[in-house]
Amino acid sequence: MLRVLVVEDNPVNLELVKFLLEEEGCQVTATDRGEEALQLAASMPFDLILMDLQLPGIDGYETTRHLKANPATASIPVIALTAQAMRGEEARALAAGCKLYLTKPLNTQQFREILRSITAGPQGSAPSAA
Ligand code: MN
Secondary structure, three states, X not given: OOEEEEEOOOHHHHHHHHHHHHXXXXXXXXXXXXXXXXXXXXXXXXXXXXXXXXXXXXXXXXXXXXXXXXXXXXXXXXXXXXXXXXXXXXXXXXXXXXXXXXXXOOOHHHHHHXXXXXXXXXXXXXXXXX
């Protein structure tokens, strides 16, 4: 089961993302603040972080840079979510350390495929034979 941290300050978008993640069997933790995301990521294990780029307080770029600068959280893949899709924004998100960049409203089919590719990946959290 993927443990996913969702950093999103828009309640409607959070509900959609949570629904899609839980439908795929993910365990979801959510926050609307970058500062809290850093605390959560440092104190709980996550397999994936979904990061809204436009956040109150420190934004998604800055939050991602902090995650990537901390050895304890640097290896967690971060997928950027944005409502703006401005020129240069994708490059900026990737430069901050995001692995992928998705625009809102979310393409739900594409999102499911991305989740499945992460779940099925060689470093995915395949259940151990217990
Ligand atoms: Mn936002």
